[in-house]
Amino acid sequence: MNEILQAASAFCGGTRPDPATVVTLVDQLRGRFGVDFVLRVLCIASSTYHAWMARQADPSRREREDRAITSEITDIAPPSGGTTAARRHTRSCGVGHPRVAQAGRAADAPSRFAGRLPA
Structure with missing residues (x-):
């Protein structure tokens, strides 16, 4: 023990x-x-x-989708300086902007909005 x-x-x-x-x-x-x-x-x-x-x-459908979004974001983020444009990637991922932004934060690739990084 x-x-x-x-x-x-x-x-x-x-x-x-x-x-x-x-x-x-x-x-x-x-x-x-x-x-x-x-x-x-x-x-x-x-x-x-x-x-x-x-x-x-056996992960849930949401968890599987989140993993797919996160992997897509990690592929996109390095060429763009480690950030993602969540609104633009919303179309390519087929889910809402908040979900893409959340996946970006989880992947340590914050969303760039209006030319600045969030605090």
């Missing part, structure tokens, strides 16, 4: 840990302790963990 707590010391911030971090930690420790025991020590419900795993195995 001490080994699990030492491995999970990064979670001691008072906030809920990132699902990807928890999944990685559980995968590392599952051979020695078992999934349920690790989750019990981390105070994470096993249903939550299994829901995360199911979501990774």
